[in-house]
Amino acid sequence: MTQKTLFCFRQDLRLTDNPSFYAACQNGPVMAIYILDDITPQSFKMGGASRWWLHHSLSMLEKQLDYQLNFYQGRSQDIILGLLEEQKFDAIYWNRCYEPWRMAHDADTKAKILKRGVDCKSFNGSLLWEPMDVVKSDGTPYKVFTPFYRNGCLKARLPRHPLEKPAKVDLIKDNNNSTELKDLNLLDPIKWYSSMEPHWTIGEEGAQARLKTFLDSGLQNYKEGRDFPAKNHVSRLSPHLHFGEISPHQVWSAIQAITIEGTLSLTDIDHFRSELGWREFSYSLLYHFPDLPRQNFQKKFDAFSWQTNSELLRAWQRGKTGYPIVDAGMRELWQTGYMHNRVRMITGSFLVKNLLLHWHHGEDWFWDCLVDADLASNSASWQWIAGSGADAAPYFRIFNPVTQGEKFDPQGMYTRKFVPELAQLPDRYLFKPWEAPESILKTAGVVLGETYPKPIVDLKKSRMTALEAFSLLSRGAS
Numbered sequence: 395m396t397q398k399t400l401f402c403f404r405q406d407l408r409l410t411d412n413p414s415f416y417a418a419c420q421n422g423p424v425m426a427i428y429i430l431d432d433i434t435p436q437s438f439k440m441g442g443a444s445r446w447w448l449h450h451s452l453s454m455l456e457k458q459l460d461y462q463l464n465f466y467q468g469r470s471q472d473i474i475l476g477l478l479e480e481q482k483f484d485a486i487y488w489n490r491c492y493e494p495w496r497m498a499h500d501a502d503t504k505a506k507i508l509k510r511g512v513d514c515k516s517f518n519g520s521l522l523w524e525p526m527d528v529v530k531s532d533g534t535p536y537k538v539f540t541p542f543y544r545n546g547c548l549k550a551r552l553p554r555h556p557l558e559k560p561a562k563v564d565l566i567k568d569n570n571n572s573t574e575l576k577d578l579n580l581l582d583p584i585k586w587y588s589s590m591e592p593h594w595t596i597g598e599e600g601a602q603a604r605l606k607t608f609l610d611s612g613l614q615n616y617k618e619g620r621d622f623p624a625k626n627h628v629s630r631l632s633p634h635l636h637f638g639e640i641s642p643h644q645v646w647s648a649i650q651a652i653t654i655e656g657t658l659s660l661t662d663i664d665h666f667r668s669e670l671g672w673r674e675f676s677y678s679l680l681y682h683f684p685d686l687p688r689q690n691f692q693k694k695f696d697a698f699s700w701q702t703n704s705e706l707l708r709a710w711q712r713g714k715t716g717y718p719i720v721d722a723g724m725r726e727l728w729q730t731g732y733m734h735n736r737v738r739m740i741t742g743s744f745l746v747k748n749l750l751l752h753w754h755h756g757e758d759w760f761w762d763c764l765v766d767a768d769l770a771s772n773s774a775s776w777q778w779i780a781g782s783g784a785d786a787a788p789y790f791r792i793f794n795p796v797t798q799g800e801k802f803d804p805q806g807m808y809t810r811k812f813v814p815e816l817a818q819l820p821d822r823y824l825f826k827p828w829e830a831p832e833s834i835l836k837t838a839g840v841v842l843g844e845t846y847p848k849p850i851v852d853l854k855k856s857r858m859t860a861l862e863a864f865s866l867l868s869r870g871a872s
């Protein structure tokens with residue numbers, strides 16, 4: 395028996411390996427919709443860089459669907475229930491999301507849909523192992539990554555094999571709705587995002603191409619190379635994964651195929667897989683501890699006395715701290731919508747442990763600027779950096795931006811690219827220009843405090859202050 399299904403695209407903007415869309419298409423005609431809901435998420439409304447990405451991702455998807463995708467804007471539940479009133483559907487399908495606000499919305503909406511006698515099904519489209527399936531033998535959630543991944547995930551069932559694109563798609567256009575993609579106003583009239591454009595090929599095809607490039611030329615030597623921001627050893631798949639232009643199952647399965655071929659080192663393959671595992675871990679934390687985005691996971695951090703200093707915060711946000719690797723990272727973020735993981739850790743540590751500013755400030759700025767801004771990974775990672783999270787970096791792990799720069803950007807290619815005003819400085823002084831003799835600064839065209847800022851904090855002093863403050867916290871808790 396055929397059924398007419400309403401299908402909601404959300405963070406699954408692809409046609410291949412989309413379990414919910416696939417199932418909907420097997421049963422008969424489908425009305426595919428996307429709702430831009432800025433009301434239900436409240437303070438977790440999408441940031442600027444995400445909106446830019448979303449616009450282009452939806453534009454690609456719309457083309458793939460022969461312009462049969464229907465757009466709406468408003469409170470998601472009202473729109474879904476309104477469509478049920480207006481038109482007759484036999485079923486509503488979507489892929490599950492795990493943001494706390496979304497889970498509350500979905501549970502309530504599903505109950506209301508079922509009450510109306512309409513079938514409602516949800517599927518797993520975006521995680522290798524769903525959080526409710528990976529718990530310890532006593533039923534409690536894992537709080538430490540290694541046992542979560544090694545015992546919880548890898549010993550559970552294997553991730554499913556990816557699905558093909560549905561062979562037959564019978565799409566319905568909503569003739570009562572005239573909203574077009576452009577009406578969602580996802581693109582800011584001030585085109586601040588134009589510097590991000592050359593860095594990305596947004597959409598399902600772009601995601602697949604990105605995966606192929608990484609497998610062909612980045613995965614080899616991933617374990618070591620992934621720490622060097624000037625090298626091409628990271629996949630840059632994060633925004634594609636966040637918006638669901640590619641599924642982790644597709645990535646996992648491509649990696650499996652390479653493992654079977656036996657052409658690449660298992661060390662690199664396993665390490666890459668474990669990074670996907672960190673994504674799963676972040677989702678598990680968010681699912682089991684829904685306060686993760688705003689509350690310290692370790693309550694003793696509630697007593698920490700963070701500084702308030704808008705000038706320091708602004709210098710950090712703008713990449714004007716006087717610490718070249720920090721500034722390079724913050725400018726990479728601003729210019730491309732992405733920041734290399736090593737540099738996310740350096741800039742994060744600098745904000746929290748040298749400037750002593752609350753991790754919420756970093757979380758909020760990343761949320762607005764990252765094209766891969768993801769509630770689970772962003773909040774779990776900021777808590778990791780602050781030391782307040784589950785399985786977090788210990789408080790005494792303070793990244794030194796000078797030695798980190800020297801170690802992970804030894805030729806300064808990354809730093810010179812994003813901080814061009816220091817490009818002519820010799821490597822020896824690149825990460826500590828304040829130590830360069832006047833004659834060298836002059837030859838390099840650098841005037842500290844004019845062409846490039848002087849350091850906004852003293853590294854040693856701020857490190858000691860942070861260590862003292864953090865250790866007081868530990869003593870207080872014991």
Ligand SMILES: Cc1cc2nc3c(=O)[nH]c(=O)nc-3n(C[C@H](O)[C@H](O)[C@H](O)COP(=O)(O)OP(=O)(O)OC[C@H]3O[C@@H](n4cnc5c(N)ncnc54)[C@H](O)[C@@H]3O)c2cc1C
Pocket residue numbers: 620627628629630631632633635636669670671672673674676733734735738739742760764766767768769771772773775776779
């Ligand atoms: C302060 C801070 C904030 C972060 N915010 C986000 C965020 O909002 N969104 C986000 O996707 N990642 C975030 N990360 C995690 C990580 O930096 C990015 O996932 C990674 O840099 C993405 O680049 P890639 O795709 O080239 O990674 P690759 O090294 O190629 O890794 C492959 C995939 O594994 C996942 N992954 C890798 N490292 C991590 C990690 N530490 N935590 C969770 N997943 C991981 C990502 O999905 C990534 O695409 C944050 C890290 C820090 C330190």
